[in-house]
Amino acid sequence: MLETFYDVMRRQGISRRSFLKYCSLTAAALGLGPEFAGKIAHAMETKPRIPILWLHGLECTCCSESFIRSAHPLAKDVILSMVSLDYDDTIMAAAGQQAEAIVEETIKKYDGNFILAVEGNPPLNQDGMSCIIGGKPFLDQLTRVAKHCKAIISWGSCASYGCVQAAAPNPTKATPVHKVIHDKPIIKVPGCPPIAEVMTAVVTYILTFEKFPELDRQGRPKMFYSQRIHDKCYRRPHFDAGQFVEHFDDEGARKGYCLYKVGCKGPTTYNACSTIRWNEGTSFPIQAGHGCIGCSEDGFWDKGSWYARLTDIKPFGIEANADTIGIAAASTVGVAIAAHAAASAVSRAKANQSNQPVTTKGQGE
Amino acid sequence: MGVITTPNGYTLDNSGQRVVIDPVTRIEGHMRCEVNIDSSNVIRNAVSTGTMWRGLEVILKGRDPRDAWAFVERICGVCTGCHALTSVRAVEDALGIKIPLNAHLIREMMAKTLQVHDHVVHFYHLHALDWVNPVNALKADPKATSTLQQTVSPAHPLSSPGYFRDVQTRIKRFIESGQLGPFKNGYWDNPAYKLPPEADLMAVAHYLEALDLQKEFVKVHTVFGGKNPHPNYLVGGVPCAINMDQNYSAGAPLNMERLNFVRARIEEMIAFNKNVYVPDVIAIASFYKNQLWGGGHGAINVMDYGDYAKVPYDKSTDQLPGGVILNGNWNEVMPIDPRNPEEVQEFVTHSWYSYPDESKGLHPWDGITEPNYVLGANAKGTRTDIKELDESAKYSWIKAPRWKGHAVEVGPLSRYTIAYAKGIGYVQEQLARSIASFNQLAGTALDPKGVLHSTIGRTLARALESEYCADMMMDDWQALIGNIKAGDTTTANMEKWDPSTWPKEAKGVGNVAAPRGALGHWIKIKDGKIENYQCVVPTTWNGSPRDPAGNIGAFEACLMNTPVERPNEPVEILRSLHSFDPCLACSTHVMGPDGEELTTVKVR
Numbered sequence: 001m002l003e004t005f006y007d008v009m010r011r012q013g014i015s016r017r018s019f020l021k022y023c024s025l026t027a028a029a030l031g032l033g034p035e036f037a038g039k040i041a042h043a044m045e046t047k048p049r050i051p052i053l054w055l056h057g058l059e060c061t062c063c064s065e066s067f068i069r070s071a072h073p074l075a076k077d078v079i080l081s082m083v084s085l086d087y088d089d090t091i092m093a094a095a096g097q098q099a100e101a102i103v104e105e106t107i108k109k110y111d112g113n114f115i116l117a118v119e120g121n122p123p124l125n126q127d128g129m130s131c132i133i134g135g136k137p138f139l140d141q142l143t144r145v146a147k148h149c150k151a152i153i154s155w156g157s158c159a160s161y162g163c164v165q166a167a168a169p170n171p172t173k174a175t176p177v178h179k180v181i182h183d184k185p186i187i188k189v190p191g192c193p194p195i196a197e198v199m200t201a202v203v204t205y206i207l208t209f210e211k212f213p214e215l216d217r218q219g220r221p222k223m224f225y226s227q228r229i230h231d232k233c234y235r236r237p238h239f240d241a242g243q244f245v246e247h248f249d250d251e252g253a254r255k256g257y258c259l260y261k262v263g264c265k266g267p268t269t270y271n272a273c274s275t276i277r278w279n280e281g282t283s284f285p286i287q288a289g290h291g292c293i294g295c296s297e298d299g300f301w302d303k304g305s306w307y308a309r310l311t312d313i314k315p316f317g318i319e320a321n322a323d324t325i326g327i328a329a330a331s332t333v334g335v336a337i338a339a340h341a342a343a344s345a346v347s348r349a350k351a352n353q354s355n356q357p358v359t360t361k362g363q364g365e
Numbered sequence: 366m367g368v369i370t371t372p373n374g375y376t377l378d379n380s381g382q383r384v385v386i387d388p389v390t391r392i393e394g395h396m397r398c399e400v401n402i403d404s405s406n407v408i409r410n411a412v413s414t415g416t417m418w419r420g421l422e423v424i425l426k427g428r429d430p431r432d433a434w435a436f437v438e439r440i441c442g443v444c445t446g447c448h449a450l451t452s453v454r455a456v457e458d459a460l461g462i463k464i465p466l467n468a469h470l471i472r473e474m475m476a477k478t479l480q481v482h483d484h485v486v487h488f489y490h491l492h493a494l495d496w497v498n499p500v501n502a503l504k505a506d507p508k509a510t511s512t513l514q515q516t517v518s519p520a521h522p523l524s525s526p527g528y529f530r531d532v533q534t535r536i537k538r539f540i541e542s543g544q545l546g547p548f549k550n551g552y553w554d555n556p557a558y559k560l561p562p563e564a565d566l567m568a569v570a571h572y573l574e575a576l577d578l579q580k581e582f583v584k585v586h587t588v589f590g591g592k593n594p595h596p597n598y599l600v601g602g603v604p605c606a607i608n609m610d611q612n613y614s615a616g617a618p619l620n621m622e623r624l625n626f627v628r629a630r631i632e633e634m635i636a637f638n639k640n641v642y643v644p645d646v647i648a649i650a651s652f653y654k655n656q657l658w659g660g661g662h663g664a665i666n667v668m669d670y671g672d673y674a675k676v677p678y679d680k681s682t683d684q685l686p687g688g689v690i691l692n693g694n695w696n697e698v699m700p701i702d703p704r705n706p707e708e709v710q711e712f713v714t715h716s717w718y719s720y721p722d723e724s725k726g727l728h729p730w731d732g733i734t735e736p737n738y739v740l741g742a743n744a745k746g747t748r749t750d751i752k753e754l755d756e757s758a759k760y761s762w763i764k765a766p767r768w769k770g771h772a773v774e775v776g777p778l779s780r781y782t783i784a785y786a787k788g789i790g791y792v793q794e795q796l797a798r799s800i801a802s803f804n805q806l807a808g809t810a811l812d813p814k815g816v817l818h819s820t821i822g823r824t825l826a827r828a829l830e831s832e833y834c835a836d837m838m839m840d841d842w843q844a845l846i847g848n849i850k851a852g853d854t855t856t857a858n859m860e861k862w863d864p865s866t867w868p869k870e871a872k873g874v875g876n877v878a879a880p881r882g883a884l885g886h887w888i889k890i891k892d893g894k895i896e897n898y899q900c901v902v903p904t905t906w907n908g909s910p911r912d913p914a915g916n917i918g919a920f921e922a923c924l925m926n927t928p929v930e931r932p933n934e935p936v937e938i939l940r941s942l943h944s945f946d947p948c949l950a951c952s953t954h955v956m957g958p959d960g961e962e963l964t965t966v967k968v969r
């Protein structure tokens with residue numbers, strides 16, 4: 001008899017009232033209306049904890065580290081009460097044969113009914129032996145587990161796109177999960193790493209609604225990846241006003257002006273950094289004075305220096321196609337300022353802004 | 366192989382039962398360990414293998430040196446930021462850039478925040494389950510646990526019987542659910558676990574407290590670097606400009622509110638170290654007083670570059686000084702020079718790389734990393750299904766770094782050995798206090814060397830370093846406020862930001878006291894681009910395979926002569942390996958200069 005999340009909470013002495021409050025907060029954290037609180041409560045009351053096998057390929061473990069930073073829900077509550085994290089080599093007690101046995105046991109007991117979470121990616125060069133698990137290529141473990149899982153969460157930019165080890169010339173031929181697994185639903189949660197509360201919200205959403213949230217055509221959840229950082233950046237008014245940081249620690253840097261001219265990739269990066277922010281909403285890269293490096297975008301390592309000004313954005317605002325202005329902006333500083341000042345004025349004059357997404361074609365596509 | 370004696374004094378015998386642990390879990394990255402156990406269940410031969418590599422150094426070639434920090438930061442997301450810091454130091458060293466005092470102090474706080482975070486998470490979430498049995502905690506009397514808590518740490522507020530009863534209830538329900546999650550298939554009936562139930566329950570409670578608190582500690586990175594993991598760095602200083610009382614201060618990276626926020630986090634770190642982490646380690650260690658094995662090179666053959674300069678760019682003011690101690694001679698600390706081609710060298714005789722002449726080592730500035738994945742003639746299994754490795758041949762993705770040919774251990778224990786030997790007052794006082802406390806609880810009369818030369822010593826030194834770093838951080842915070850008060854709000858030196866100001870060719874070194882030990886990056890810059898980049902990281906030192914002379918590295922050394930309760934349950938092996946906090950993604954990120962494709966597997 002498997003215990004439900006609600007059972008666990010009740011047994012801990014948590015009142016029904018507190019439980020329902022928790023459900024409301026969860027709904028709010030997910031950006032859902034209060035009517036969803038009841039739905040979440042029902043789901044929590046009736047479901048056993050779903051097993052998760054969290055596999056690690058070539059990676060740096062920043063996704064796991066980010067995950068344990070989650071404030072709502074707390075990582076301990078996810079692990080103890082929401083899911084059954086049966087395999088995760090970063091935190092599991094067992095090692096060696098006892099660890100490997102868990103994989104087989106889960107496949108046997110929960111065939112087709114567990115979630116596979118992947119952090120990192122499999123390398124294909126060197127017979128796959130540049131990432132060895134149990135004496136065999138990581139790719140073997142990945143394909144074996146994927147065959148029996150219900151669905152796959154590709155954590156972070158490694159699993160989603162390849163990330164740093166796949167940067168040119170990709171010496172190990174590190175390959176994102178969707179390029180080697182073709183027959184399972186995959187949700188990509190990119191970022192290096194993804195924001196902690198985004199990770200736990202994705203898990204909570206899947207548990208609650210028993211399905212993936214709506215995905216964009218790249219396979220990312222729309223709820224967190226449908227807006228550019230630039231679109232909701234608190235420094236956006238300075239961009240529109242043509243007020244820029246010219247170099248680090250100048251007067252503009254101290255006033256919190258726009259970082260576009262020192263290379264900020266916020267205008268081409270889809271993520272929730274400027275809305276949800278990092279580490280329980282404490283800050284995000286732009287607030288701390290460094291431009292966005294675009295870490296949730298496919299192939300961001302090979303799209304130029306962090307400090308090179310974007311030349312392919314639309315400086316007239318989110319609606320316009322103005323590549324030519326972008327090129328002009330890069331030519332001289334004086335012209336750039338003038339162009340942006342003009343852009344800003346034009347933007348303000350425009351009425352109906354339509355959100356036309358930028359199409360960025362990267363190596364993972 | 367039979368029986369051989371290594372130049373560094375170990376007798377290796379691979380005739381006994383071979384035990385393979387792959388994967389070694391609760392580490393960063395991927396690792397395999399094989400040991401031979403004799404008929405008395407004592408380890409007589411140990412083989413440590415890094416089982417991954419990613420190729421970051423070749424990826425860096427030809428890129429902008431100012432971008433390198435972000436690439437190498439992704440070597441590791443656990444010790445996040447330490448590679449970035451090492452990188453900006455290497456680039457600044459090459460280009461002759463001196464950073465402002467405020468930038469120095471902010472970087473210090475970020476580095477020490479990482480130390481505290483990494484050490485706390487390591488002890489509670491990666492290491493504790495080697496010492497602590499959560500299943501046994503169910504037998505504890507919450508009242509007796511409360512008494513124990515108040516004995517070992519009267520200052521910790523979470524100590525009531527009701528608190529421990531709640532924790533126990535939660536764990537009980539969790540275990541009774543039948544879904545054991547991370548505790549599944551643990552070795553919970555193994556007699557190697559020695560804690561009484563009350564100590565187990567106290568430690569489990571702190572496992573959960575630490576999990577909640579660690580997310581607070583890292584917010585120092587979030588303020589200064591915008592996010593954690595992987596905060597942002599900047600060549601020439603820090604990106605977080607200061608605006609205390611001018612227009613738009615509220616939207617500036619640093620203002621009074623932000624600095625107060627950082628101070629509050631530092632206070633949390635100080636309190637947790639003093640009230641929970643250090644007392645826990647001493648209390649737990651005292652129950653394992655009869656298991657002071659696992660010393661290996663620890664406290665005997667040790668190295669660090671030194672860090673935490675009170676005065677920027679003055680190594681003589683390092684609050685954890687560098688140097689090398691060999692053969693347990695604490696009376697002599699030899700200086701180390703990372704630029705000297707005769708000192709730090711890497712060997713590949715037993716690593717999956719090839720050199721033109723593998724009898725010689727190479728200094729990192731001249732490093733070659735040509736992959737060569739081959740198994741020895743005596744290996745069992747196949748190329749893609751290894752059953753047993755042949756350690757007389759190549760057997761790891763980790764190179765073997767040596768200092769003047771000597772295998773040394775790096776890490777908090779090494780830094781503490783050097784600091785103690787060099788007479789750093791804070792460290793001497795800490796060691797005197799904690800070893801007295803250990804002796805009192807354990808009923809022993811050990812001297813510092815007697816405790817430190819062990820697996821427990823490694824774990825204790827890490828806790829003490831965490832305490833020291835938190836205290837130093839408050840000094841840094843005060844110094845930053847003092848410097849701002851004196852009128853200096855500069856955070857970056859942009860004089861040499863433009864590559865047109867750089868020499869045609871330059872080379873530099875960056876060193877950092879990373880959580881796992883001595884970290885070094887060596888860079889060569891040519892025509893404004895990276896020509897060569899090499900990292901020699903702590904786990905490369907500690908996890909290294911054998912060198913041409915046959916010296917064994919620190920992981921292998923620490924396992925030698927350790928008795929194990931049950932050969933098929935690797936509790937003791939995990940305990941000693943985890944005491945180093947292995948980071949395999951760090952140690953095995955290297956790749957050949959051409960990054961050539963060798964063979965490719967078929968994707969099914």
